[in-house]
Amino acid sequence: MANLPILQFEEKIVETVDKNPVVVVIGETGSGKSTQLSQILHRHGYTKSGVIAVTQPRRVAAVSVARRVAQELDVPLGEDVGYAIRFEDRTSSKTRIKYLTDGVLLRESLSNPMLDDYSVIILDEAHERSLNTDILLGLVKRLVRIRRSNFKVLITSATLDGEKVSEFFSGCPVLNVPGKLYPVEILYSKERPVSYIESSLKVAIDIHVREPEGDILIFMTGQDDIEKLVSKLEEKVRSLAEGSCMDAIIYPLHGSLPPEMQVRVFSPPPPNCRRFIVATNIAETSLTVDGVVYVIDSGYVKQRQYNPSSGMYSLDVIQISKVQANQRAGRAGRTRPGKCYRLYPLAVYRDDFLDATIPEIQRTSLAGSVLYLKSLDLPDIDILKFDFLDAPSSESLEDALKQLYFMDAIDENGAITSIGRTMSELPLEPSLSRTLIEANENGCLSQALTVVAMLSAETTLLPARSKPNDKKRKHDDSNLPDGSGYGDHIQLLQIFECWDRYNYDPVWCKENSLQVRGMVFVKDVRRQLCQIMQKISKDRLEVGAHGRNSSRDNYMNLRKALCVGNANQIAERMLRHNGYRTLSFASQLVQVHPSSALTAGNDGMLPNYVVYHELISTTRPFMRNVCAVEMSWVAPIKRKIDKLNVRKLSGGPASSIKEAEQKTELPSKNDEETPAATENVGSRIEAARERFLARKGQK
């Protein structure tokens, strides 16, 4: 701790914070900013008038950094130093330094918009530009203006363009703190490889044979490619002459690996043995592997993308940004000087790569964030003119308003309704909050709580059911319920009710190929939602998870509630086949995803109407998680869709839309870096993807 670079700047930091309401601190990896800034300000009296909050984009970071600081100050965790993450609040009235996820701070601001428990707010890792951090940036900017004297904000970040943030905060000072990285030599390929798997294989084996000891970290785009490369590496390593070089262990590393497999990379290797770690971008920021000296960077990443004009997500392989490339390279220099092999030419890095990754706020549906902003009731804030560091496109904001209008969260003038207010209190996507509220009216709250919690866990829930070589059909060897023909929401409900009957036994999960971690998460979410619903409602609610066991249950009320909650996500079947067209937005042709539990009737036809949880474009556009609904429930929603007037939704006169459009289309210093419209983002990604596919060759 004594030799952390940041401590040499203690006086300078304190002096600057004393004189300025906002300070940007640029500190590279190893500078100690996450653990030391809060302690420095604590030493200089900033905890006398309030708590110092430090936000983190990740739960594990909030916990581990809090633990370290408590240790350094020699106090018990949870007293003077504490942390707050979802499901776990380890703070007390004594707490002076509080680490928390940015999502938790946003939640807190709902019940205390002035955040006046805090004398200082430090937004850490702002360069990652998580959706929540971006919203917090806008929020604290406003708080600085309103709270004035007793409030300090620090924005800390590794590589973020300090000037840009400084400009955002009316020219606030920028402090630079050096890091503790060893030099990393960058080696470029002469040209783009035909197959980056083969190319990674060759480079990795070359390193293994020629270079001194040190682990190799290889960045790939996804599980599939990781598995391919791992097996090729194993084969190659076996074929090397015995005694010709040191031993090797090869580890895959990605998010869907069970935790016990992930932590293997943290235990040191046996002596005289080199580790190959083949990873997704999970190893870029989330997991740090000690002992890495060589990095192989394919230059690609898989990224999820939202198109607001079609309401559709896609998962694309795209080129990384310069920031990402440098982050990857830095992973080679943590313990001693290292080398980074870039599988692309310098010219590609220099001319093709974006400077910074497109921030999440420009890649995701904003319904939840817009509802949040509406619920703050800030008289001086117009959603379309909200002060973002990088504004989302006006299309994206209008899409969010439309969604909220169809869910009755805002009225035709764009004002938040009482339904919208209740929705904003629930830590869920708006469609799911709306479903819960409707279900409560319909007398099927307990069922809806289960469905909504299951959907919150996303894919953690139903992993690959069949092994690659297993040609059995979906439910063949599975005893899991089938959704009674109504589709996936009902199946999810039935699965959880089953687990409940088995007293939440983890063994049952494994036997039915359900991820234990995911199911436990569902149980936690469900419990949290029960508490919130109990608080909101005056009556005692019936929230037990036990299924009613009536064999002829047609889930009528639950499906009605789902229809209301998903008013923006309804599809109508075509007359002669089982394709659907989406209602609302521009109508599109979509299919039910093949993994769905929805079944056809005796005539071979699927239901006339379904609601879906998500549209995802892969080989074709699919609806994922669908539920059968009745035409009579859809009719009133259709009328509402026909009557829609977007101009009014955006806050009255059409002028506000125009202004927002102009604002986002202002030329910036670097057009590449701040894309104005989603279409630009989309087309650039499309181009990058085509190049990638062309290069990937064989696949």
Added chain:
DNA sequence: CGGTCTCGT
């Protein structure tokens, strides 16, 4: 019949 990169309330 298809394929899931990473976070978070």
